[in-house]
Amino acid sequence: MSWQIGFVYGLIVVAVVLFFSGRVRLDLTAVMVIIALAVSGVVTPADAVAGFGNPLVILIAGLFVISEGLSRTGVAAWAGLKIASFANTSEMRLVLLLVPVVAVLSAFMSSTGVVALFVPVVLSLARETGTPAARLLMPLAIASLVGGMLTLIGTPPNLVVHRALVDAGLPGFGFFDFTMIGGVILVATLVYLVTVGRRLLPERVGASVVHGRKRLHEMAREFGIEDHLHRVQVQADSPLVDATVGEAGLRRHHGMTVIAVERHGMLLTSLQPVLIESRLHAGDILVVSATADATARGVAALGLVDLGFPHGMQRRYRESFGVAEALVIPGSPLIGKTLYQSNLRERQRLNVLSIRRGEGPLALDFEHTELQLGDILLVTGAWSDLERLSGPRRDMVLLEMPEEVAERTWHGNQAPWAVVITLVMLVLMVTETTSTLVAVMLAAFAMVVTGCVDMEEAYRSMNWQSLVLIAGMLPLAGALESTGGAGLIVAGLTTLFRDLGPHAILVGLFLITTLLSQFISNTATTVLIAPIALNLAIDLHYLPAPFLMTAAIAASTAFATPVASPVNTLILAPGQYSFGDFVRIGVPLQLIVLVVTVMLVPLVFPFSTA
Numbered sequence: 290m291s292w293q294i295g296f297v298y299g300l301i302v303v304a305v306v307l308f309f310s311g312r313v314r315l316d317l318t319a320v321m322v323i324i325a326l327a328v329s330g331v332v333t334p335a336d337a338v339a340g341f342g343n344p345l346v347i348l349i350a351g352l353f354v355i356s357e358g359l360s361r362t363g364v365a366a367w368a369g370l371k372i373a374s375f376a377n378t379s380e381m382r383l384v385l386l387l388v389p390v391v392a393v394l395s396a397f398m399s400s401t402g403v404v405a406l407f408v409p410v411v412l413s414l415a416r417e418t419g420t421p422a423a424r425l426l427m428p429l430a431i432a433s434l435v436g437g438m439l440t441l442i443g444t445p446p447n448l449v450v451h452r453a454l455v456d457a458g459l460p461g462f463g464f465f466d467f468t469m470i471g472g473v474i475l476v477a478t479l480v481y482l483v484t485v486g487r488r489l490l491p492e493r494v495g496a497s498v499v500h501g502r503k504r505l506h507e508m509a510r511e512f513g514i515e516d517h518l519h520r521v522q523v524q525a526d527s528p529l530v531d532a533t534v535g536e537a538g539l540r541r542h543h544g545m546t547v548i549a550v551e552r553h554g555m556l557l558t559s560l561q562p563v564l565i566e567s568r569l570h571a572g573d574i575l576v577v578s579a580t581a582d583a584t585a586r587g588v589a590a591l592g593l594v595d596l597g598f599p600h601g602m603q604r605r606y607r608e609s610f611g612v613a614e615a616l617v618i619p620g621s622p623l624i625g626k627t628l629y630q631s632n633l634r635e636r637q638r639l640n641v642l643s644i645r646r647g648e649g650p651l652a653l654d655f656e657h658t659e660l661q662l663g664d665i666l667l668v669t670g671a672w673s674d675l676e677r678l679s680g681p682r683r684d685m686v687l688l689e690m691p692e693e694v695a696e697r698t699w700h701g702n703q704a705p706w707a708v709v710i711t712l713v714m715l716v717l718m719v720t721e722t723t724s725t726l727v728a729v730m731l732a733a734f735a736m737v738v739t740g741c742v743d744m745e746e747a748y749r750s751m752n753w754q755s756l757v758l759i760a761g762m763l764p765l766a767g768a769l770e771s772t773g774g775a776g777l778i779v780a781g782l783t784t785l786f787r788d789l790g791p792h793a794i795l796v797g798l799f800l801i802t803t804l805l806s807q808f809i810s811n812t813a814t815t816v817l818i819a820p821i822a823l824n825l826a827i828d829l830h831y832l833p834a835p836f837l838m839t840a841a842i843a844a845s846t847a848f849a850t851p852v853a854s855p856v857n858t859l860i861l862a863p864g865q866y867s868f869g870d871f872v873r874i875g876v877p878l879q880l881i882v883l884v885v886t887v888m889l890v891p892l893v894f895p896f897s898t899a
Contacts, residue, residue, distance in 0.1 A: 293331050294774040299323055301320050301808060305850075315851065315861070315868070317753040319761025331768050340760035344726045345760035349759065349855055351403035351729040357750035358736035359711065360409035361578060366755060369750030372414055381483050382422050387411070387425065388432040388479050395436025396443045396471075404856040406434045406512045406711065408863055411648055423491045426864040427874055428482050430856045435478050437845045438471030438529045440464055451838035453819040459833060470842065470889050477885050481878055487728040487874050491866065508612060508691055512643035512667045516577065518606075519584045520551070520596040525571040535565035540655055541629070543590070544583035546640050548669055548698065551577040561606070562844035565635060576606060578669070612642065613675045614688040617664045621684045624662055628655040633645070637677070637852040640668040706739040752862045762852045766809040791831055791896045795887050798822055802843035804878055807853045835894040842886050848875030 300322060306671050307318045327337035340346060372386055387407075394403045406881055436445030441464045443452060451461040508701060509517075523529050539545040545576035550567070569575070574596065579587065580740050617623055623631050633639050644658065645665040660666075665688065667878045668675070678687040706781040714732035717723050723731075736742050742750070768774075785797065799819065803816050805814040818840045826833040847853030851861045857871060863871075 290777065293768075293772040294777060296329055296331055297765070297768050297774050298565040301769070304762075304765070314754070316757040316761070319758045322761050322765050326764055326768055331772065332764055334466065336767065337764050340763035343555065343763050344722060346756055346760050346763075348401065348417050348597045348726050348729050348755060349405075349748065349859065350860070351726075351733040352401065353752060354391070354733040354748045355714070355737055356405045356409050357746055358707050360413075362707040362741050364704050364707050364711075367554040367704075372410070380418070380424060380552055382489075383418065383420065383425060384482055385415060385479065386429050388482060389475070391429055391696075392436035392439065392475050392865045396439035400437050400444065401855045401859070403560050404430055404859050408859060409820045412863060414875045421492055421496065423864040423866060423870075426860040427490055427866070427870070428486075430854075430860050431478060431482065431539040431848060431874075431878065432475075433856050434847060434854060434864045435471070435475050438474055438842055439468050440471075441467060443467065443471070443494065444845055445812040446841045449812065450819050450822075450841045453837060454750065454825050454833060457823060457827075457833070462834070462838070464756055466893075467841075469839075469893055470838070470886065473889055474842070474882055474885050477881055478878065481881055484625060485870040485877065486699050488875060491864075491870050504658075505617065506616065508667060508689075512645055513765070514583060514643050514650075514667070516580065517578045517580060517642070518596050518598050519579060521575050521577060521584065521588060522596055523569055523573045523575065524592045524594060527571070529569045529591055529593075530571045530738060532569055533565065533566045534569070539591075540588065543579075543587040544653075545577045545579040545587050546642065547575050547577050548573070548640055549606065551576070557585070558848055579791070580639070584784035585883070593628050593693070610669060611675055611690060612667055612787055613678060613690045615666045615668055616688050617660055617662055617666070617685050618683075620711050623660045623684050625655060625658055625659055628653075632703035633668070634762065637668075639668045641666050642669050643667045691736040692872075703741045707736065707741045710735045710739065710741070714818065752859075754862055756854060758861075759855065760857055763809070768819070769809060780821075790893070791829075791835075792887055794825065794829075795835065795890065796883065799843040799883050802840050803846045803883075806844050806847045809849055815840060831896045832894070835890045835896060838894055839886055842882065842890075846875075846879045846882050848878050849889055850875070 304318055304322055307313045307321075313321075323337050323340075326332045329478040339798050372383065375386060376384070391403055391407060407429055411425045412422055414420070434444075437447070441447050441462055447462070447467060455461040467636070480622055529539075534547055539547055550569070552570070552572070559798060575593075577587075579586065584595060587593060589854050627804060628644075631641075633641060640858045641653075641655075643666075644652060645667070646659075646661065646663070666685065668678075675687075675690065678685070710732050714728050717728035717731075718725055722728075733747075737747055769775075789797075802814055802818050805817070809817075822840045823833045826836045847857065851857045851866065851868060853871075853875075860866065
């Protein structure tokens with residue numbers, strides 16, 4: 290064994306220890322690997338940094354932009370709501386829905402692409418159901434990898450072993466030859482994820498809790514208006530028909546603050562805030578803030594119908610409207626004025642929902658309650674109007690917006706473009722009209738050109754830790770191959786298992802392949818293993834199909850490290866996973882797949898014709 294091989298082995302051990310310890314950032318470890326390879330001379334400096342220009346890194350960067358486009362236009366939130374409506378907030382039901390859907394999609398298209406599309410959907414689901422994202426993202430990645438085992442085109446290793454058989458003059462695998470074995474593995478994986486694996490998934494929540502920003506319901510509770518939002522519809526015989534908001538006097542006479550108007554399924558105030566001169570029509574649905582008693586009295590007196598405020602409508606409302614806390618500052622012209630005199634609706638296009646003074650909320654009286662220095666107002670309006678409070682002001686200062694501000698849809702009108710762009714990208718991938726890289730780059734470019742994301746948002750969407758991690762580990766994988774280190778491992782383990790019978794050889798092939806696939810791309814691993822499996826079968830007078838099938842399945846079991854597959858890297862930051870999380874969840878699943886494979890493959894693909 291040359292010193293170069295020993296150096297690469299040692300470097301892998303050090304990197305794995307640092308990954309597993311969690312004491313050094315993953316991307317910093319990757320940079321240390323790059324420096325060590327360059328300084329040692331095992332690879333040239335150019336090769337050491339070549340990972341940053343690798344097509345895989347560019348591919349994932351493009352997928353980040355596409356994912357951001359789906360999130361910013363509200364498409365991901367819509368899909369998440371649809372899934373959540375079936376799951377009914379149950380974490381187990383969410384997993385039972387997500388895993389088969391993602392696996393089936395991954396059987397026909399890039400698993401990396403599927404995960405990139407579903408990450409924003411899963412994050413939206415997590416917010417809607419209150420489930421920590423870390424409990425859903427790991428099953429998402431695992432499902433995409435298992436989905437690759439279902440068809441011939443599910444993942445490149447399947448095509449590699451198929452090509453190896455054809456090149457040897459033997460019948461290759463059919464399109465659905467993988468389906469039976471992959472289907473059983475999918476069922477076993479699903480059972481694992483909702484039983485033992487569920488207990489191993491981390492409980493950690495997303496970054497929002499770390500930042501400590503309040504959520505909307507917490508603000509509402511502090512201001513005593515938790516149940517104050519209602520939707521009421523104006524009937525044809527209502528005295529409000531053709532009256533302006535000012536003429537109706539809903540706030541002064543009935544204690545009902547009109548925040549928004551739904552008309553023909555559109556929220557008018559997403560385009561035009563409700564002002565004094567806004568005119569009401571029959572059939573309009575008013576979003577109002579009022580106590581239950583005030584709403585009941587207003588409904589009875591004004592010819593209105595209370596429609597309730599279902600959860601789905603609340604989410605739709607939050608896409609266009611928000612709330613914020615604003616502090617009345619020293620010298621403010623608002624001091625000593627009542628809310629009615631302050632004219633915030635006319636001047637700021639905002640409505641005051643409640644006031645907090647001292648330790649608790651005040652009973653709102655718009656005509657008589659005078660504002661004081663230090664009062665905190667809970668104001669609501671269109672996001673664009675709320676954001677204007679963040680600038681320098683003489684009357685009040687913005688204190689805080691709710692956590693939901695991160696969930697708002699900024700480019701909702703571009704949602705059809707986002708859907709079309711994504712579908713075209715998928716068609717290009719599935720039909721292989723162009724390469725996956727080109728399809729993703731075109732889609733990312735189209736997302737920016739059509740306004741689904743702007744350039745600043747595109748740059749902010751990049752998860753630089755993930756990109757640096759991949760760019761740093763690719764040269765290490767290349768060094769393992771170029772120095773002969775990977776071949777040495779394979780040759781030694783093959784010698785160990787070859788005289789122990791066909792089932793033992795399947796075990797050996799699986800272990801070798803799954804081990805290498807945790808640090809080298811599954812395609813490179815299969816390219817390395819396939820000829821060894823083929824020649825070993827021929828030398829021992831076995832049919833090659835079961836050995837090559839085992840190698841292909843094992844190559845897709847990249848569950849145990851964050852660098853084993855791009856899909857693992859994609860979920861790393863959103864789920865705030867550690868290296869140990871992947872090991873804890875992935876290794877037991879690898880053993881389950883090993884058992885299923887060794888038991889089932891010989892039944893579907895016998896070792897001999899006899």
